[in-house]
Amino acid sequence: MTTHRALSDVLDRLEQSLDGKKVRVRHLVDRLGRASFASVMLVFSLISTSPASAIPGVxxxxxxxxxxxxxxxMIGRESLWLPDIIMNKKLDTKTVAKGIAWLRKPVHRVERLLRPRLTFLFHRPWLWLPMILIAGLTLFMPFMELVPTSGSIASAVIALFAASLLTRDGLLTLFSFALLSAVPVVIYLI
Structure with a gap:
């Protein structure tokens, strides 16, 4: 996967996996690759960044x-595991296709800016800091459903971090840190 098209490649693989009226999450994960933690994280965080975050529980x-x-x-697994209740979930193919189409233009714009830089941030011990902070953020996200759009902001932070992993762009990782520090402020102001 080339770095300058890493995000578009994720969308391409998702789009190619759509078939029929419904598609199982298992099929999408298999298509993205069992070893592609960042791709799966990016896809799910983008779902929650979209208007779908208004649906209770998303x-x-x-x-x-x-x-x-x-x-x-963090524990160094080679391939990802998700519970069967998630893997067997069926998604509407048309809705997924619309989401992919909607993401194409912004992803294309963003990809022109991304490139490998500050790559030392993707090696231990540096990689532990963003992963710990994202893990901490996920513990508060269920409570964010009480404040409209706050879950979308948190999901955007996760999407930026996942995109930085895919493109090896440490500057994007730092930007996701900055956005992460703004989450409590934005929630307080809302």
Whole structure:
């Protein structure tokens, strides 16, 4: 996967996996690759960043999935594991396709800015800090459903971190830190 198209490649693989009226999460995860923690994290966080976050429970489910992914990354698992209740969940193919189409333009714009830099941030011990902070954020996300749009902001932080992992762009990781520090302030102001 080339760095300058890493995000578009995730969308391409998702789009190619759509078939029929419904698609199982298991099929999408298999298509993205069992070893692609960042791709799966990006997809789920983008779902929660979208207007779908207004549906009760979406933010909490994305938080749980992200926490599972982060923990597995921290312990060094080679392939990801998600519970069957999530893997067997069926999603509407048209809705997923619309979401992918909606993301194409912003992803294309963002990809032009991303490139490998500050890559030392993706090696231990530096990589532990963002993973611990994201894990901490996921613990508060279920409570964020009480404050409209706050879950979307938290999911955007996770999406930026996942995108930084895919593109190896440490500057994007630092930007996600900055946004993470703004989450409590934004929630307080809302």
């Amino acid at each position: 933010t909490a489910v994305v938080a749980m999935i992200t926490l599972l992914l982060i923990v597995q990354m």
